[in-house]
Amino acid sequence: MSALSDLLSEQTDLGSDAAAHLQQLVGDWQILADLAFADLLLWVRTRDGELLCVGHVRPTTAPTSHPIHEVGRRVPAGELSWLDRALTAGGMIRDRDPEWGNGIPIRPEGIAVRHAGRVIAVLGRDTNLQAPRSPSEMELAYLDAAGELFHMVTEGSLPTPEGGSSDPLGPRVGDGFLRLDTTWVVRYASPNGLSAFRRMGLTADLVGRELAEVGRSLIAAWNGGDVSESEPDAIRRIRTALAAATPQTGEFSAGSVTVAYRIIPLSRRATSYGCVVLLRDMTDLRHRDLALQSKDVSIREIHHRVKNNLQTVAALLRLQGRRMHHPAARKALAESVRRVSSIALVHETLAASRDGSADLDGILDALIPMISDVSASRPGVRIERDGHLGELSAELATPLVMVLTELLHNAVEHGYAERDKGQVVITAERILGRLTVRISDDGRGLPQGFSLEASDSLGLQIVRTLVESEMRGSIRLTRRRAGPSDSGTEAVLTVPLPR
Missing domain, CATH: 3.30.565.10 (Histidine kinase-like ATPase, C-terminal domain)
Incomplete structure (x- = not known):
């Protein structure tokens, strides 16, 4: 079991379904922390009524609020009032005054985590106020998306049943961020997100255009085809996921550029609020993969040729042994055949091995x-x-x-x-x-x-x-x-x- 599972089973009365829901949330909450520019702490009520921190993630987009890892910290009931109120009220509660911890001013907020109609935990959203920032367009877009995702957490619709993406090589917020409205038109594109489309050949502006149509046009242009031709499978999957408001991960390529994407639908009370799309340029990684595959094929071919050569040597020794009249010489050659053949067996196996x-x-x-x-x-x-x-x-x-x-x-x-x-x-x-x-x-x-x-x-x-x-x-x-x-x-x- 993981540390989270151990803490939940030892310290709380949460059932297996609730524990699995929290596991899924923690497995994918780096995106929430990055969009919110805040540390996220997962708190649960213990059997003796205290609050116990069972999870902690720091943002990669902002300074941390908690230099010391908080997992295992216990807080008596009532000491962090915003967390208690969020657990009781089932919504998002922000404390009026900043808190101080380790000399850092923190704006704390409690976000109820709902599952199967009841609140099972609370997320502490702790923002570092030490380095004041003038909100940029990107920061406002991030915070707006974070707010929608936190509302989904309080409603119990996040994490989704389809699960998130815990792939360490998958797209992250800093790799590329798009915000789409309910008609799947791009309303904001981060600099890295726009750069990914520029590398695929986009010369016009991305904002204000329908995402799937942009992808279709780029692929068609690289393939020398007409935009009116049938849609590529990758674009069809993206369009289907957007229309159905379902999460999806995948890749699409235009020319020599490959981009990984992740679609995260946004909703509130079953009403769609568009979606977030994370992008990552995977071109260099895919080129390295192809180089490794080519190297593996070459190594297997070498093993195959070594095996063939050894079998030829064994056959020659066997023929020579048949011409020998001296028993000792014939025996020595037979032993050599056996030894060479055993090595050939190893190379035959390695020639078929993928790893x-x-x-x-x-x-x-x-x-x-x-x-x-x-x-x-x-x-x-x-x-x-x-x-x-x-x-x-x-x-x-x-x-x-x-x-x-x-x-x-x-x-x-x-x-x-x-x-x-x-x-x-x-x-x-x-x-x-x-x-x-x-x-x-x-x-x-x-x-x-x-x-x-x-x-x-x-x-x-x-x-x-x-x-x-x-x-x-x-x-x-x-x-x-x-x-x-x-x-x-x-x-x-x-x-x-x-x-």
């Missing part, structure tokens, strides 16, 4: 039949996987797959030299940032006096080098249980995972 990570479970499931084919002289030995290795980066996946290949091959070839049947089990678990893989067999076990450090086996030397040098991990080979020589072997591999 540069390798699915170790899928690789291992493909690796097991390959080990069984190489060890055809042991058809009765079964290899099973229990648990999930998950996804790893290419830097970890490649050495890990090589290690697992060596260990599985050793288990099948050397653990069952005198038997035709057996079982090798691979178990894996991720705990506290570490991946632990166990490979257990019921074969003949390790020879007396075995030491991994002293072993002259090329495969085990490769395993030890990869684990300790490439993966910064550890490996341990032991008998599965005390007893006769037929006790089996267990290899335990532990690898730290990147945070």
Whole structure:
């Protein structure tokens, strides 16, 4: 649960629906704070009758009124009278005289938060009066829109059932602001809002024109078409949202410029008061996205080519092995084929990956039949996987797959030299940032006096080098249980995972 949910459940009697309403309000109230040039504090009545601050947001358009975060502050009933009156009366109450806090003069206001017909909380709208401003046209437009939105909060129509936009990359007040009347004509455009349309090619004034028609004309001009042609889908969605007075977010493009928009309808007592449209020029961001996508495609293509080249190398080694008459040379080439093929499996997986990570479970499931084919002289030995290795980066996946290949091959070839049947089990678990893989067999076990450090086996030397040098991990080979020589072997591999 979030801090807000914790405070509401521990300190109040508000139900889940009311708590969800407040969560939705807090998730999208940065817009309210920016338009109001004020800190917003969310207050609720506790079980013992006090007022408790459970939320605090500062404006990005004005100095803060509260340098110290107010969440958790408790106030006895009656101490902040405007908040108590707003909770009781259910409207917006402004205190006559400024309050002082931390040496800052504050104009306080209480705004009732209504849900399902009852007041469940109150917003404290605290404006910093320390830096007096002469109201500009933009400030007046912001404050007017803020007033309409606060009225919707007191009526219970904000936040809307459709939800707000908590996307950190979505349009914000400072990115671009338009105020539309009930006929969807632009009555005010902030400098940044106007700049977005200028970049799309608008040369005339935006104020006094119908928004959807402006967008349609710009797109048609860039496409070399006539304005009378059928509307683009993006403009049709905007027009539909405006006509239905429903919130909407989306993007539309004219030429090489892409603009994200958010439509916030304004209403009072079910009567439309136009809407606010927030804009953000996303052109640079979209160009970076395309560059990243192109880079990802190139990387996947490289993995695909590496996989093909490795498979070619494996095929050449396999052909050379068939020409060898010396058993030791043939065996060495077969082991090389197995090692190269295991690396090719990793690159095959990475070639299909969208995020540069390798699915170790899928690789291992493909690796097991390959080990069984190489060890055809042991058809009765079964290899099973229990648990999930998950996804790893290419830097970890490649050495890990090589290690697992060596260990599985050793288990099948050397653990069952005198038997035709057996079982090798691979178990894996991720705990506290570490991946632990166990490979257990019921074969003949390790020879007396075995030491991994002293072993002259090329495969085990490769395993030890990869684990300790490439993966910064550890490996341990032991008998599965005390007893006769037929006790089996267990290899335990532990690898730290990147945070």
